[in-house]
Amino acid sequence: MADKAANRPARRESRLPMPVLLGLAWLVPGLGHLLLGRRLRAAVFAAVVLAGFVVGVVLDGELMTPHAGDPLSYLATFASLGNGLLYFIARSMGLGQGVVTAPAYEFGNTFLLTAGMMNLLLVLDTHDIAVGKKDW
Amino acid sequence: MLDHLSLLVLDALLIAVFFSFLWKPERSERWRYFWKVFGALVLGAVAVGWLMYPFPHS
Numbered sequence: 001m002a003d004k005a006a007n008r009p010a011r012r013e014s015r016l017p018m019p020v021l022l023g024l025a026w027l028v029p030g031l032g033h034l035l036l037g038r039r040l041r042a043a044v045f046a047a048v049v050l051a052g053f054v055v056g057v058v059l060d061g062e063l064m065t066p067h068a069g070d071p072l073s074y075l076a077t078f079a080s081l082g083n084g085l086l087y088f089i090a091r092s093m094g095l096g097q098g099v100v101t102a103p104a105y106e107f108g109n110t111f112l113l114t115a116g117m118m119n120l121l122l123v124l125d126t127h128d129i130a131v132g133k134k135d136w
Numbered sequence: 137m138l139d140h141l142s143l144l145v146l147d148a149l150l151i152a153v154f155f156s157f158l159w160k161p162e163r164s165e166r167w168r169y170f171w172k173v174f175g176a177l178v179l180g181a182v183a184v185g186w187l188m189y190p191f192p193h194s
Contacts, residue, residue, distance in 0.1 A: 041158075044153065044154075044157045045154065045157065048150050048153055048154045049154075051150060052147075052150050055143075055146065059143070104138075104140075104143065107140065107147075110147060111147060114150070114151065118154050121158065122158075125158060136161040
């Protein structure tokens with residue numbers, strides 16, 4: 001494994017300050033990996049998160065907002081916000097309001113929350129690559 | 137609209153692709169890991185659904 005890592009070509013590392021890099025990684029799925037020279041993974045991650053988000057919106061899922069007295073709504077909002085710019089763009093267009101009576105409402109929520117949490121994991125992965133904890 | 141099983145399979149597919157690329161560096165490892173995660177999610181969900189079948193729902 002160490003040999004394989006040593007044989008890999010050196011990648012371009014980002015010169016951006018860490019908070020900026022992580023902020024960009026959060027705002028645009030896959031951008032953190034792209035800025036660190038991981039182009040294939042950037043493309044795959046962007047496609048997966050975008051697909052999950054679009055399917056969630058199409059299925060009448062809800063981009064959550066906090067509701068007083070409902071602690072779980074705060075967690076769901078955190079996960080929804082994980083989608084970065086997609087969250088704000090969709091909300092500004094009036095999408096992701098959630099249609100509770102729609103047959104696939106819960107599935108829509110699942111896709112939206114999954115996409116958001118995957119993007120949050122990408123931010124952590126970007127950090128690990130940037131600090132050298134992950135060398136591939 | 138897709139039925140629930142198709143949506144479940146689609147969700148499992150996206151998650152399996154995501155984690156394969158997140159955690160495995162080599163192509164062959166990724167494929168193995170992809171099938172493992174994808175199978176676990178789909179078969180696990182079907183198994184849990186089957187186990188829940190006898191429970192009453194209102």
